[in-house]
Amino acid sequence: MIEFKNVSVTYPGAKEPSLADVNITFQKGEFVCVLGRSGAGKSTFIRCINGLQPVSEGYVKWEDKTLSEMTHKETLEVRRKTGMIFQHFNLIPRMSVVQNILTGLFGYKKSYENLLGLFKSSDRLQALEAINQVELTVEPTRRVERLSGGQKQRVAIARALVQNPKVFLGDEPVASLDPGTADRIFQLLKETHVKRNLVSIINVHDVVLAKKFATRIIALKNGKLVFDGTPEDFDDTVYAEIYNHSS
Numbered sequence: 001m002i003e004f005k006n007v008s009v010t011y012p013g014a015k016e017p018s019l020a021d022v023n024i025t026f027q028k029g030e031f032v033c034v035l036g037r038s039g040a041g042k043s044t045f046i047r048c049i050n051g052l053q054p055v056s057e058g059y060v061k062w063e064d065k066t067l068s069e070m071t072h073k074e075t076l077e078v079r080r081k082t083g084m085i086f087q088h089f090n091l092i093p094r095m096s097v098v099q100n101i102l103t104g105l106f107g108y109k110k111s112y113e114n115l116l117g118l119f120k121s122s123d124r125l126q127a128l129e130a131i132n133q134v135e136l137t138v139e140p141t142r143r144v145e146r147l148s149g150g151q152k153q154r155v156a157i158a159r160a161l162v163q164n165p166k167v168f169l170g171d172e173p174v175a176s177l178d179p180g181t182a183d184r185i186f187q188l189l190k191e192t193h194v195k196r197n198l199v200s201i202i203n204v205h206d207v208v209l210a211k212k213f214a215t216r217i218i219a220l221k222n223g224k225l226v227f228d229g230t231p232e233d234f235d236d237t238v239y240a241e242i243y244n245h246s247s
């Protein structure tokens with residue numbers, strides 16, 4: 001469904017590529033965790049998937065279409081199909097839970113409707129359903145700045161859900177949460193993933209979480225794809241190879 005072919009990314013002024021000649025394909029139903037040391041290229045990789053980061057060489061394909069050759073409309077469609085979840089949640093602090101979730105519907109609306117905040121009652125119903133699905137028990141009208149980290153991440157997931165995504169992309173979604181909350185958020189992501197038969201590709205620092213939830217683990221080192229296998233294959237030898245400090 002998503003294919004990387006000889007993908008490299010070199011940032012302006014950089015001597016070395018941050019992503020180097022990556023070849024990989026992802027299929028529906030895969031729950032992929034991306035591992036690697038800090039600076040290995042994980043965020044760059046995730047952002048290439050929906051074109052937030054343009055590639056310097058090679059291409060990324062969604063089904064049979066190359067991202068860089070898509071029309072504006074097709075690119076927007078790809079973004080709409082992608083639910084992104086970030087470490088710092090990317091919510092609007094002074095807006096309420098339900099208002100934040102409704103922004104997930106922007107991809108379905110005309111821009112003037114977004115500007116005027118025009119939502120139908122069926123939209124609000126959808127937002128309330130998403131709140132139920134992520135088991136968020138706070139008042140929908142509460143401002144998100146007053147929520148805990150775990151609650152904020154649930155709002156972010158609910159916002160991604162109303163988008164009706166085909167793909168979940170996570171850039172360190174649990175990095176700022178305590179271990180118990182991180183585990184519960186991963187549980188929720190995995191359940192949603194299974195229910196909706198998504199492709200999920202999630203950067204994570206915690207190898208234990210990756211091994212517990214992933215159906216496939218990949219690892220980057222200095223921008224190169226150095227591991228692609230099952231959680232069982234990701235053993236101590238592989239761990240040492242990926243996280244050691246020599247190049």
Ligand SMILES: Nc1ncnc2c1ncn2[C@@H]1O[C@H](COP(=O)(O)OP(=O)(O)OP(=O)(O)O)[C@@H](O)[C@H]1O
Nearest residue numbers: 011012014018036037038039040041042043044045
């Ligand atoms: N916008 C940018 N401009 C220049 N260099 C960048 C940019 N973004 C990332 N880099 C560099 O590219 C490399 C890979 O960064 P990236 O953020 O993809 O790694 P990462 O594995 O996600 O790291 P972390 O786990 O710390 O978030 C790093 O050397 C980083 O400094």
